[in-house]
Amino acid sequence: MVNIAVLGCGRIGAMHAANVAAHPRTNLEMVFDVNEMAVTNVSNAHQVQAARSAQEVFASDRVQAVLVATATPTHADYIEMAIAAGKPVLCEKPIDLNLERVNRCAEVVSKSTVPIQLGFNRRYDPGHAAAREACLAGKIGDLHQVIITARDPALPPRAYLEEAGGLFRDMTIHDFDLARFMLNEEPVEVFALANALIDPVLGRELGEVDSAMIILRTASGKQCHINNSRTAVYGYDQRVELMGSSGMLISDNRKPHELKHYGAFGVETAEPYQLFFLERYEEAFMASIDGFVNCIENGATPLAGFEDGRRALILAEAAYLSMAEKRIVQVSEIG
Ligand SMILES: NC(=O)c1ccc[n+]([C@@H]2O[C@H](COP(=O)([O-])OP(=O)(O)OC[C@H]3O[C@@H](n4cnc5c(N)ncnc54)[C@H](O)[C@@H]3O)[C@@H](O)[C@H]2O)c1
Structure with missing residues (x-):
């Protein structure tokens, strides 16, 4: 213990x-x-x-x-x-x-x-982890593209947004980490587009964005597209798609259960996706404790360590620079 x-x-x-x-x-x-x-x-x-x-x-x-x-x-x-x-x-x-x-x-x-482990819980999600393992095992041949969709169910309160540090440092930071984890190679270029589409007034007042599309490219040419929204009315939308030379892998969303309703006005009507991160990543958070114990007791290297946290923040800074200057930014431009 x-x-x-x-x-x-x-x-x-x-x-x-x-x-x-x-x-x-x-x-x-x-x-x-x-x-x-x-x-x-x-x-x-x-x-x-x-x-x-x-x-x-x-x-x-x-x-x-x-x-x-x-x-x-x-x-x-x-x-x-x-x-x-x-x-x-x-x-x-x-x-x-x-x-x-x-x-x-x-x-x-x-x-x-x-030992220092970072709270990048998505690395521990069973579906995301299985996708990465299958990719590394060559199940889709050579990896070409990664698509990460991460949409929160609702815009957080104004007080939260005032303190959060901006979409890319607070929310997309998980996706920058997941991109590095899935690509298994460092992104060298970043292009980001973002707007306040959900609440333009709040966005203007806080200088904040709530919807974003970001493209990353690695030195060998692998591509990654991250798309974020702070409001998905159908639930917490969390998907990862890996496209390779001989197939595709998808780690998909989760519903609270698999009940489907069939009626005169629709078929296969299902529950919205699990509400938010506490529900969707419940197993992942517990698995991250397993990982932490393994580091402490067996000297294992953390699956997500301090340097992963630093590199994800560098990608966030590159995305801000790209958004501000409306151009592709080299990650090496960030100190
Ligand atoms: N991994 C994830 O998916 C995930 C999800 C949510 C939040 N987070 C991160 O977790 C952290 C906490 O987020 P939260 O949503 O629980 O926020 P929160 O505001 O609900 O809780 C933060 C707590 O920290 C306490 N606190 C502040 N300064 C302190 C200090 N000096 N010493 C001790 N306690 C102090 C506050 O009183 C508060 O109770 C943030 O860094 C956030 O980015 C990660």
């Missing part, structure tokens, strides 16, 4: 705490959040200690590893504190919204052997 402390007891932290408590190889040792109500709710739910400070968590001999699910601006500091305390860390994405801060953190990371 690995004793894990969860920092951050908000939307995703509460889920991670429940997963750590339920996982057969981990024990939820303590939780911490600067919001007293949030930490009390989660500590009561699992009958575990609520730490009074992050320092208390990192100083505790009983805590063997930490899971950071706090607000994004705290991630780099907590990664550095975990390294200083010698505690393996699973940190939610993104590492930070600022590439310079991430690069400074990378220097600390490079001098340490403490």
Whole structure:
């Protein structure tokens, strides 16, 4: 059993705490959040200690590893504190919204052997993982194209958008990571088009976009198309398509169940897709805990590590530059 402390007891932290408590190889040792109500709710739910400070968590001999699910601006500091305390860390994405801060953190990371796993949960999705494995096993011949569709069910509240750091750093960051994971090669060129089509007024006020299409190309010429929307009224739309010289693979959407209705006005009428990430990636989040334990106990390399988080952010910055300058950007242009 690995004793894990969860920092951050908000939307995703509460889920991670429940997963750590339920996982057969981990024990939820303590939780911490600067919001007293949030930490009390989660500590009561699992009958575990609520730490009074992050320092208390990192100083505790009983805590063997930490899971950071706090607000994004705290991630780099907590990664550095975990390294200083010698505690393996699973940190939610993104590492930070600022590439310079991430690069400074990378220097600390490079001098340490403490395992760091990034919260790119989609790599652990059974369908996405099977698609990648089949592709690597040559089932579709040579991979030519990757199409990633990622559409959220509804525009988040204004307060969330004000803090999120922009579509590409907050949301598309998952897709940039998935693109690298599926292509198995670094993208070298990025072209991005994006607009505020769902709420143009809010978009203008915040300087934010809600709908995007992004094209990536690798050095060998493999292509990837990412398409994002912050509002898919039919549910959380998450698909990955891999096109190769001898076939195609699709990791498809999921519905809550497979019931289909047949009537006079329609056939095969089904439920909307699973609501959002907590439902759609439930297994993936739990599998990411398996992966973390494997890193801690067996010295495995994290499936998604710090450098993956840094590279995904570089692609986000390249996409912003492409959008601003209306041109194809070389990834090497980003510092
Ligand atoms: N992997 C995914 O699919 C996924 C999905 C959602 C969110 N996230 C990421 O998870 C993180 C949290 O997102 P959320 O939606 O749970 O947000 P949230 O606002 O619901 O929760 C964040 C929590 O962090 C706490 N917090 C803020 N500063 C803190 C500090 N210094 N120390 C301790 N606690 C602190 C807040 O009080 C809050 O309870 C974000 O970085 C977000 O990008 C990832």
